[in-house]
Amino acid sequence: MPDATKTQAAAAGTGACAPAGHDLATLLTLFTASFPIGGFAYSHGLEAAVREGAICCAEDAAGWVALLVARGSGWNDLVLMAAAHRALRAGSVGALAELGDLAAALAGSAERRAETRLLGDAFAAAARPFLAGTQMSDGAAGAGALPVVAGAVAAAAGLRLDHALTAYAHNFSSGLVSAAVRLVPLGQSEWVAVMAELRSSVASSAARASVSTLDDLGSSALVSEIAAMRHETLETRLFRS
Template identity: 55%
Template sequence: MSAAPPGLAPDQPSSGIARPSLPQLLTLFSPAFPIGGFAWSHGLESAVAEGIVTDGDGVAAWVGLLLDRGSGWNDLVLMAEAFHAAAAGDRERFVSVAELGVALAGSAERRAETLALGAAFTEASAHWAGEGSGPGIEASASGLAAVTAPCGGLPYPVAAGRLAAMAGLPLDDTLVAYAHGFAAPLVSAAVRLVPLPQSIAVRVLHGLEPAIGDAANRAASATLDDLGSSALGSDIAAMRHETLHTRLFRS
């Protein structure tokens, strides 16, 4: 019997890609995906400017809190709800979650951020739309593709949830990818703002992995009743950014 590949037990068979959706998710939520996420700091810029966040530990605590019980957590819940609405072909439910996503933006800049990212994601991900075969997708894809919130666009997590359903991507994995895609740009922004050495930024991202996984796991079974934020410092920082004298980022 030939030796097992490194990392596999002798009786554990080697296989191809275990999750066919993984390459798609790596592309859709990569920092290189053209949605312009690099232009937004989500209020982190004002937190750095005011001396609230000053080092790698501060960045890790800031982003971890957003994922646990802040805007990152709410994004994941909204994404899951949008996914279920799109998969069921429920237009009314989908419009409701889109409206709610805009209403939960606590400042003008955060509203602009989620709508701009949502519009860019919708356009850039058009190649993946309609690839899935989930329940109700074929009948509803064309109708849902045209749905926009009354404010004039779809919030980013709602656009992401709809795309995942239309492309037949698994919700659990999509939530992990989205959570990582939420955290990584903020750490990248901190590299420029604090500034942080790349070695510290990598350490921060590594340390955030449990928070990313935990938030995604909780969101997979969450409902809109689980929405809520206690990250008031982040919300205030996002508002204060609107009048920051010198700015590198749009939020």
């Protein structure tokens, strides 16, 4: 992962200025639970973890999500998103397909591979109004793994990488905490408290990812990967992953 100096530089750059009004409106549209890609149907293995007793309260949920964003599948998503953003900015549309294949290979279970691909396709379709007149207006780079599509769309829409990474990390975290609200269950006030606690993880991981390379890919969230595999064999379930 990036060293401390690079991370501090990225964090400083992220805080240098807030998104302009137009870009902020785009971020708030693309990276929210209401963006119509069907993210509410996936728990990313969290349902199995709750069923097995690994997540029983708000504190457990916060720790689970923070780990994913810092050193798990969420971190890998941010690194892949950053690579896709840079590729599109450099005009390397062909590199997006390779990044999509890499993202699929990093998914530790069949459900997670289906999750990232289906959500990526849905994201590309839903984002079309933002892509008129851009490199992606013809849909040539508009399908594949979610973080790759999200990075390419953000670049095509002219969004700054650090802002887009923060928005993605926040949306990733919010989706999992919302799943925990239904599964644990948690109260709405606990949802707010968990999201407040996750702010530092979201910001620091996005800052690190903004200066990352593909060499920084890697996950140590093995329990989450195992939970995602076990979810596939649950007899009854609310979520698709």
